[in-house]
Amino acid sequence: MSPARGRDESQRSPKWRGRREAIVDTSARLFARRGYHATGIAELCEANDLGKGALYHYIGSKEDLLAAIQDKVLEEVMAGAERVEHAGGAPSEQLAMLGQELLEVVHRLPDHVRVFLHELPALSGARATQFDERRRAYEERIEAVLRAGVRSGEFRDLDPWLTARAWLGMHNYTYLWLQSGGRLTAQDVATPFSEIFLAGIGRSAGERTG
Amino acid sequence: MSPARGRDESQRSPKWRGRREAIVDTSARLFARRGYHATGIAELCEANDLGKGALYHYIGSKEDLLAAIQDKVLEEVMAGAERVEHAGGAPSEQLAMLGQELLEVVHRLPDHVRVFLHELPALSGARATQFDERRRAYEERIEAVLRAGVRSGEFRDLDPWLTARAWLGMHNYTYLWLQSGGRLTAQDVATPFSEIFLAGIGRSAGERTG
């Protein structure tokens, strides 16, 4: 229940923190493959080559472990969004950069992303709310860029909320097939996706099909 | 474990079949909300207002129930794809109709769709393989339409596989917010989505942004 069991993570030794992060990453793969609830502590122990007691020495609880995975995703995605904001540029450029950043996270951490997108309801109470809020903040950033493009005339007159959902679906859903080991880089996907989307919402496009 | 337990469904009375379908639909909502593994038989009993013995009289097993939900989704989606194929028309029209059909399934059965997309790995062995094949068949249908459009010159020269993933992500992911009870109809979403996507992959678009 409690978001932070045992000592605060910051009080731990670097060795402990390193081992913990390795456990978080290894566990993300298991959760991604079989699902959070279907993955038992015993499997996590085996995958991390640790006994039950030792595993709990690092994770606090199974739910804490899940939260750590999801937190990592949000942290990276939000950091990318911030970099884009600082970079500035026209809405179309912003959107392209946001896609590039997002796909790089998916490409680097596809298991974490899948767990993030699938297992939000597995978090209890306070933690679920907090994650939902951060997720909303990201989604609203996309909407804001779309609104700006409409205002500036770069994009045609579209529904920002609905269009943001189209963009998010297109990009988020890549966790199913975009992986570090695979033949595609984040760039390989980000560029054609941006081409489709920007052409799809550009002013002349709207005039022609609407 | 066994894919088909008890008598074949077709041998049952209409009353039994009706009750079973009601149970499947009710259970889909629970699975959608809390996840397949996190939902217990006891919850299913309460939601369906049935004792454990009676519930098992209808469902066979928990996994059979899950398979029934997923089967319903595939059935409807494949039926829509078939209707589109019979209707004929240019690749752009085909793609628009496929989107419309798909979103109508999502709109009508958002819980079933979410369960379908989330819980495929919960199926064991043979059943998982079979569902995966049917899913692949649908995805290849999208790719085929894209290839046809490229061939006919209606679409610019794109990667059909990658573009199909963009289209699928955009449409499948709507289960998160598109629901029967909501303010949006399937049409409300299908039209703007098609506008974006077709403008995004049309010939002139490619020339302009590529």
Place this chain on the structure above:
Amino acid sequence: MSPARGRDESQRSPKWRGRREAIVDTSARLFARRGYHATGIAELCEANDLGKGALYHYIGSKEDLLAAIQDKVLEEVMAGAERVEHAGGAPSEQLAMLGQELLEVVHRLPDHVRVFLHELPALSGARATQFDERRRAYEERIEAVLRAGVRSGEFRDLDPWLTARAWLGMHNYTYLWLQSGGRLTAQDVATPFSEIFLAGIGRSAGERTG
């Protein structure tokens, strides 16, 4: 945590309720012998000749089981105190009757009483508070009788609070050796205990020794 898990007990069949009471009594013996925390669910299962699942069908949780044992004691003790109050009589008679009633509970349910007296801190939160209050109410009843005796002149001028503790210690502590199976009846103990205590606090006693 929740004081009442599963369905309310009153909704159960008479057969269920009977079996549950048997389990409560059998378990009281185990808790009395080895202590609440030292007694495992497995031991309870064996003693009650039930599997784990079946045991939980009746008990809700281990702590619920403990609470049921303690509740039974408080129920019986308070009922005895009420009978005495209705019977009326001089403070000395009241005290004698209270001793008789209390020792009859100890004699009939020595295991339950031992569990009650030893394992109050094992109850969590709300339940602990509630039991403490009921216990206090009983202790205050003893003090009230003592005060009445002092006021009426039947007892010498004593400290009611301290004297009540003497009386309670003398009587409560009998759970250690007073048992249904043993050679002594409740009466065998209640009479000499009353003789000691009443002679000890009577007016002439106070004049002689005080």
Place this chain on the structure above:
Amino acid sequence: MSPARGRDESQRSPKWRGRREAIVDTSARLFARRGYHATGIAELCEANDLGKGALYHYIGSKEDLLAAIQDKVLEEVMAGAERVEHAGGAPSEQLAMLGQELLEVVHRLPDHVRVFLHELPALSGARATQFDERRRAYEERIEAVLRAGVRSGEFRDLDPWLTARAWLGMHNYTYLWLQSGGRLTAQDVATPFSEIFLAGIGRSAGERTG
């Protein structure tokens, strides 16, 4: 399991012995509050401000720690009884002195006493037997004094075994509310308790009420 682990305590340095005694006393408070089984090694470590390894350096095992607490109580109680025996005097004086000595132990070490009275069954095998024997010896000392008083005619003709239980209950049970920090001294309690008890078993008392 083994009654004496590690080196004999007498071979340790005075510093070690001092620290160990502090640990024994601190732990007694924890055991008193939550119970022996409910108190974990981790809690003991925190309360004693020591790591696990360091704690074990002093305690040997959790059960050794419990035994040390109980041993301390028996040691002090038996020493008091011996002092009384050496002091001599009439049975009534002996009983009063025994009460005074016993209550002084309770007053000084209420936590230890509670642990002693509650957790005897937590000791395994040989140790339990040994403690039981020493406890019995103390109880028989009380009975002996009562028998002497009956023989000498100072007390009326009472059942020594039963009367000893009354006396023991009255005095032992004070651990529940008699504490070093509280407003009452051992004397504050011992005097009125003796008044009650001696008046209650004195010759004239027996004649009057029996």
Place this chain on the structure above:
DNA sequence: TATGAATGAGTCTTCATTCAT
């Protein structure tokens, strides 16, 4: 002396499922 990582048997509890009624 002291640390804290590691062990693995043990804790209570829940699970999907069966079956006598």
Place this chain on the structure above:
DNA sequence: AATGAATGAAGACTCATTCAT
């Protein structure tokens, strides 16, 4: 058709204890 008692394997988690450092 339906009930709910029973099963027992599996669930997440904690325990006292050890040991390399």
